[in-house]
Amino acid sequence: MISSLRGEVLEIGLDHAVVEVGGVGFAVQATPGTLAGLRRGEQGRVATALVVREDSLTLFGFADNEERELFGLLQTVSGIGPRIALATLAVLNPDALRRALVDGDLATLTRVPGIGRKGAERLALELRDKVVAPAGAPATLPVADGADPRREQVVEALVGLGFAAKPAEQAVDRVLGDDGSSDTSALLRAALTRLGGKGR
Incomplete structure (x- = not known):
């Protein structure tokens, strides 16, 4: 099992990063919070989990163990x-x-x-019996300020997470209407929350 990667970060997308280790670029699926801690062209480390399916091998990356x-x-x-x-x-x-x-x-x-x-x-x-509650914690990851929103990238990331294209586009459009100044990571989190709310 590949439990971690350390190397140069070649690429950072909305839902993945590519980390080069020993001349091999590993694509790692990750959350916006984990990706925010990486910088393109610099050394980075991610804890990883390899998920094996009949038709795929997918690496998922995390900020820590x-x-x-x-x-x-x-x-x-x-x-x-x-x-x-x-x-x-x-x-x-x-x-x-x-x-x-x-x-x-x-x-x-x-x-x-x-x-x-x-x-x-x-x-x-x-x-509930397998985890220990912290003294206190915010419910969501902090929203970062950054570049202008990019609709296609957020929709693509949502589709990559398994959502149908039309609901993803509608969620992103609603989020853009509510707050068009947020960066792509913040928009993705907001769209995820909106799509999640529809399932209740």
Whole structure:
């Protein structure tokens, strides 16, 4: 198993980065928060989890081992695959996720796209005894200020996370209408939250 990568960051997209290790560029799927900690052309390190399927090998990257462990833990619950697990970590930081699980905070858990009320109940029931709640945590990752929004990139990232193109476009358009000044990472988080709200 590839548990981490360290090397030059060749590329950073909305939902992935390419890290060169020993002359080989590894594409790593990651959350906006993890990607925000990387800089193109500089050395970077990500904790990783390799997901093997019959038709694919996909590397998922995380800011630290804590996020990677939560990524794996989420997938022990029926109906939660790697894409939903990654979306969960995109919407909720580790502290907020642990607190929501321990408290049985279904409203917070259903903010994640792909997780409805029943899924949230399963998560809380099965994982509340496997995590320790922090003293306090914000519910979402901090929103970064940056470049102008780029609709096509955000839609492409949402489609890459498993959403149909039309709902993704509608969510992005709504988010752009609410706040057109946010950067692409902030827009992606907002669109994820909006799409998640439709599942409640």
